[in-house]
Amino acid sequence: MTTTHPESTAELTVVDSGLLALVQDAGRRGWAHLGVGGSGAFDRPAMALANRLVGNDECAAVIEVTNGGLVFTCDAPTRVAITGAALPVKVGNRSRWTHEVIAIPAGGTVRLGVPERGLRSYVAVRGGIRAEPVLGSRSTDLLSRLGPPPLRAGDVLPIGRPRGPVPASDVVVPPPVLDEDEFLPVSLGPRADWFEPEAVEALLRSRFEVTADSDRIGVRLAGPALPRRIHDELTSEGVVEGALQAPPDGRLTLFGPDHPVTGGYPVIAVVRDRAMPLVGQLRPGQGVRFTRG
Template sequence: MSSHAQLRPPGRLTVVEPGMLSLVQDRGRPGYAHLGVGRAGAADLAAMVLANRVLGNDESAPVVEVTNGGLAFTCDVPSFVAVTGAPLPVKVGARRRWTHEVLSVAAGEVVALGMPHHGLRSYVAVRGGICVPPVLGSCSTDRLSGLGPERLRAGATLGIGPGRGRLPVADLVVAPPPPDPAEDVRLPVRLGPRADWFEPEALRTLLKTRFEVTPDSDRVGVRLAGPALPRRILSELTSEGVVEGSLQAPPGGRLTLFGPDHPVTGGYPVIAVVRERAMPVVAQLRPGQGVRFVRG
């Protein structure tokens, strides 16, 4: 049994305010697509890994993914906490702190996250990791399949695992900032696997047009407002496997960029796939933000 799934964790984290959406996430559960189960996991894996590194946790230790801030919690034992991802103000008791630093938290002291200035998702790690029962080898919440822990609500408690080794010597960690919402984000893509289902003008439109993130975006997919991409082949596509980063183009509908909770199969052609290295940027896109696709 892993260190973050012990039956009697030495501490407990209690949610005071859950914010808009707070979920337990880790690296996800790859390898189950044949069973109809997607990977899920942290939308911004880089931020999740960094939060754990700051505290000396295993990089895969579960954390809390917080969408648009607002989470408040206490720990019933003295704890070290790190918040990464979208930068936002943090209060520890009466003390004003910030993201990307080691926070020393006394037992019963309230840690409260404000709203992010840039980006969308922040990650809260506690030294020792969050302890919840794994499902198919992962503690991640999958919003599409319903696997994993429920979304956090006020009064919910999570176990805190034991810390291993020494706390790393790092007061402040420098991390790349999330994209500025006032600027268009450029996402590298590779065309296909169904680019040949579209007219040549559709490919030119994809690579030369500004799309905009819509408010109905979520962990399943980022919905993008923009021009329709005309198809050359109009027949229906037999459902086939899709991956995170796929750009699915329904006829006359909004282009959808699949996120970590995407379905494992899709019935609309995928015109291109966003490169894996850019997915942490996708995780931080906010409604109204502009997106441009480039080959790369």
């Protein structure tokens, strides 16, 4: 993918995309009536922090990297910051780390290792990624296939012109990412009444485990069966990011930023917005527990 932009001053070239690397920003809100979801960075505070470190607007487009492995070069001197899941970084042969501003020389190669904890890291380049916007956003939506396609080796991304001064602070303390079970606050409903009372009790007292087939569309959870009281077929209705949908097999799906805008299975609860950045960092095999909050 090679694009040009009149406000670009430099280019970033992908050498290796790793498992999955996507262009993301704050998302395309307000298009659900046309069947288009919000998308955007899964861990939005991490994206905003990376942008602040290099003097970008908090919503400037970044690269969201799943489980590390991204390798890229820049054709001009620039600054980058990497936040989210902490991982080792190399610029040429020099070791660096996340959550600090890193100066990249012209032609310099940046290599991201694999995080020990967490899942998604965010690469902000001073000036921002200037991929072509679709419906007002540069975000990649894996469900609707809007925005730039997933990055591949050889893709060239234009970098925008820096707008503001470089902040005085060039390093921050990474947020803690725990190995233990993650506790997520939920609001019950809108279809909690379709489930037996013991199903709601099981939701709030049981441990669920993230499965390997999770993605930005939905985090799949293995756990106890949640018996339904009403077995009628549900007419498709609107769903939101964070919704806990229970299909007939009883395996919960926690909708992520690329979720469908409607669903035909009952939603027993919705994870609070403030906890969704934690959801974006859940790894397969990690435990999840739900609490009222």
